[in-house]
Amino acid sequence: MRSNLTKKFFLVLLIAVLLPVGTAGCYDRWEPDDLAYVLVAGLDKGVTDKLQLTLQMASFRGGGGGQQKDGGGQASATESVTMECPSLFTGINMANITTSKRISLMHTKFIIFSEEMARSEDFKKYINGLPRYREFRKSTHIVVCRGKAADFIEENKTFLSMRPAKAFSLILSQQVRDSFLPRGRFFDFYNDLKSDIQEPVAILGGVNPLKLKQPGDGQRQELLSGGEYLAGEVPRQGGVKRDFFGAAVFRGPKMVGALDGEETRVLGMVTGDLRRGFFTIKDPEKPDCIVALDVRPARKPQIKVNVKRDRPVVDLTLRLEGEILAVQSGVHYEEKENRAVLEEAFEQETKERMDSLVDKCQNEFSSDIFGFGRAAIIHFLTEKEWDNYNWPEKFSTAQVNTKVDFIIRRTGMLLKESPFISEGEEAAE
Amino acid sequence: MLREGKIGVYEAICIVLMAITAKMFFTSPRELAEVVGPALWLEQLVAVFTALVGFLLVFQLMKRFPGQDLVSVFETVFGKILGGLVSIILAAAILFSSVLFTREFSEAVKAYAYPSTPPSMIIIFFLVPVLIMIYLGFETLARTVSSFIWFYVIGIISIFILAVPLYKYYNLFPLLDGGIGHIAKVGLKRCSVYGDILFLAVFINSLQGIDHFKKGALRSLLFSGAFIIASAFFFSQTFPKAVFVELTIPMFSITRAIEFGTFFHRFDSIYIFLWSISAILAAGVNLYVFTSIYCQVFRIKDQKPLVLPMGVIIFSLGLLLPSLTAIVDFLKFFRNSGWIFYFGIPILTLLVAAVRGMKGVKTGA
Structure with missing residues (x-):
């Protein structure tokens, strides 16, 4: 009787000791501040290697406030690094030499492809690898930017917000309601890319010069609806230079054209995405x-x-x-x-x-x-x-x-x- | 003989439901989608009806030999040596399935949650609770499964409800993908997914008579069939075929894609609990059945001394499998031919018993 009790006691003790070890996940334990969180990843065609990868990562500098810079927006609460690499994943490894933290895609808000890349055969080579990677989430948005992705990321700053992660995740989901953008979630994009019942569209991005036309530069000839612009051309001054406006149209894994904001709204009416x-x-x-x-x-x-x-x-x-x-x-x-x-x-x-x-x-x-x-x-x-x-x-x-x-x-x-x-x-x- | 204690119809349903439905949350749906595409749910409809017919024949066999469990029926019909051999073949199939399941779980956990953890570590932590349950006996196992079942069922149903915005009805088309004949053929072969219903025939003496056996088996078949058909229906609606066949674990991909605004997302961390618990309990049930058959064949009265060696065997066999793709290939083979073990052997026994006019002796019980 006594030995039975002792046995049970040691068994319970053994379980109590072993279980916490299991829950700690000793091999895969990462403290949040051991990681560098990539918020935006940009892919351009490389010069010395196949790919030019730009990673915009959240900075841990006290919430990310910063001084006002020329061209609007805040001196970012983010840091960027660009490198020439053979693939996205090797690029992430290579980028790790710039920081003591491990670079992680767990909180990536959008992946940006340059238009040149999206219109080339290379696009499918890189998009295919994404859903295979454990850290990549299908809720990430896909953006095609006019011009270089690295330049776009350079101008991708927060505006009226101190937290880049929240600002970047809100900007696309809020604009969807205003309907000048397609939904652009990787989940939908990838499903459409792989199926033959609907072709995919991505969010169109661009860098806006932030200069309004002056009297004499050219008058508006007729009434416009307000949506007849592509990203980077929206007439505005102030705010950040990064523009999201319109949609990139794909046929299979290749971009074939762009829709302006108004056409994107009409597309949203047909697909049911317009709220x-x-x-x-x-x-x-x-x-x-x-x-x-x-x-x-x-x-x-x-x-x-x-x-x-x-x-x-x-x-x-x-x-x-x-x-x-x-x-x-x-x-x-x-x-x-x-x-x-x-x-x-x-x-x-x-x-x-x-x-x-x-x-x-x-x-x-x-x-x-x-x-x-x-x-x-x-x-x-x-x-x-x-x-x-x-x-x-x-x-x-x-x-x-x-x-x-x-x-x-x-x-x-x-x-x-x-x-x-x-x-x-x-x-x- | 092992003293396995008594369980009710509710526990019987829980055991079978857990053993059957846990498979749906691993690689099997993907492999089936490759064969039948969006008609996965229709194929499961055929599979469940086939399993129902298979079970009714098993029931006829057990009714013919009242008071005897499956192992003892094999021995009565085929003789002690041949019957024992048949039981060992069935046990080996269940062990093989358990080994695949254990390694499949460890690979899936490694792919999705713990990439740096060695598979051996994952298998050890997976096997510890499984072996403890087997050590403590059948009643403990049955009660553990039945106490977790509601947590499991409600958890999975909640995930399917949360995933409603992801469902697109048009992904279910073309409705018959490869044609009716093809779906029926695959459905007939893949009834093996419901083969775990045979476990109740092994434990029939723990149930309160043949009526409880029938009631428990039919209900568990009905519930697990409904559960699997619904899961297949939702999986097929979420992903077009081309994407479905790419996914290692479709259920996990669904949970990762659930998103409500910017606050409610990353439900996979909750799902991992459900997933691990169901896998541990399902593996526990399978391995206990193996242990029980083994003990009955070799007239071993206590399963406890077998637990540790069995753990070592499963661990070693699990690690012998070279890769996830090899596991998927083995699983494909096992799921396609599993009906031979789960339904083929008992039906053959029934035929032999009928031809030879053999019947059991009705006891006073």
Whole structure:
């Protein structure tokens, strides 16, 4: 009895001693400050080796505040290092000579490819290796930057924020809501890259010179919607030079073109990624004025594909709803008749933009970034039938019928806009 | 004979459910996706029905020999030596499966969580709780499994719910991938995933009679079938085929991709607990079955002296496997031909018993 108790005691003691050893994970133990966290990795074509890798890492200098520098933004709470290397992973090893910490990709927020790299055969060589690596997470965003990735990272600073890790992770997720960017998560990008029902799009980045045009440099000839720019060209001054605007379009593992912010918004409407956006259209009653609308999807986009004929027929219906934000002309779009006019004008303008984008994707890019293939594949029972149908080729020949239904649900904080008194008197005279 | 104590239907269900479903969270779904693509869930539907038919035949065998467990039935039908040999073949298959499972777990942990830790270290820490459970006996094992089952089931269901934004219905198409015939053929072969239901025939004397055996087996088959079909359905919706077949452990990839805003993400750290617990318990169940058959064949009355040597054998065999790809190849072979051991041998026994008109003697119990 006594020996049994002793045995049990020693057994429990043995377990109690062994278990903590196991939980400590002795071989793979890393203290947080033993690691250098790469927030952004940039890939350019190399000069002396295959790849030029730039790593932007979080600095541990007291939360990352810094003095104001020329060109806006803060002297970064990050440090960058660029090296020529044969592969991303050897590059990380090589970069380790610059720091006493072990470089880790565990908290990488985005991977940036230069446009030159994205348009080359090299792109697939590097993108393929990413999901295999344990530290890389598929929630990372994929960015294609116009110009060099190293230059882009140089300008990638925080603005109105002291914590680079949080700022970098918020900037893309918040902008998605404003819809000038595609979702750009590696998870979606990679799935689209490997499937034949939808082609991938990445976030487009660029370096903005931060110079506004001066009077005489060139006037705006016509009313624009505010989204007709590519990254690096957005007319602004102040803030940081790093721009995210628009999308890079791929056909397979190769970039074939770029969409501006407005086209990206239309793409978001079709793919269902658009959550909400402020849109500006010409006032249908007074074309020299604008109407601003807050638009969001009312229903998921409806895509039907008829694959019975040799030339597929795509019926695309968008159902959107919105709220009036501003009416410069003072026309009472709150009233039923006028509201219908405004709704029709928005429907017409969106349809035109959509048709133009579809045309561009069919004829210029030959890339089904809309995911019409998602609605086509459900008509096929076996993989052989689907492969024989050859959707990527059929897409370019498809007849795409688009329809937009837009309804104004709300009129903002005002139910009616009264004219200015002086204007009323002038009208009476 | 081993004194294995008594368990209820609930514990029986838990044991089988854990042993069967734990496989879904390793490399097997990937390998199946390579063969049947997005029709994985349909293939599992065929597999579960095949396993059901297989079990009903096993049930007929056990009903024919009331009061006898599977090892004793083999001995009655084939004679002591041949019956013992048949039991040892079955035990060897279960041991082989356990070795593969142990090494598969260690490789998966190394790939995803502990890259610098040697596999031997992972296997040792994996085997310690497994061997302790086997040392303490069947009842302890059954109670441990049944106490963890809700934590496990709720954990896995929560992950599938959290992953809802990742599901894309169109990834399920083309619905029949290689065609109905192909799916049916694969489903028939891969019923081996539900082969662990045979464990209840080994422990039939621990259950309260043949009715409990039937009830426990059918329910566990129903639950594990539903669980695996649902998992296959969700896996196939999350990844297109081309990506699915690349992933070492699809379930782990799903957990890593879950993200709600910038705050709720990195659920894999929680999943690792579920994963390790299920693997340890499933390996414990498998190895106990091996021990039990071995003890019955060689008339060993106490399993305790066998525990340490068995641990050493599993550890050594596990380390003999050269790489993860070799393990995947072995697993593919075992999953494709496992039905021969799990259902083929008992069905053959039933046939022999029927042809020779053999029946057990009904006892007063």
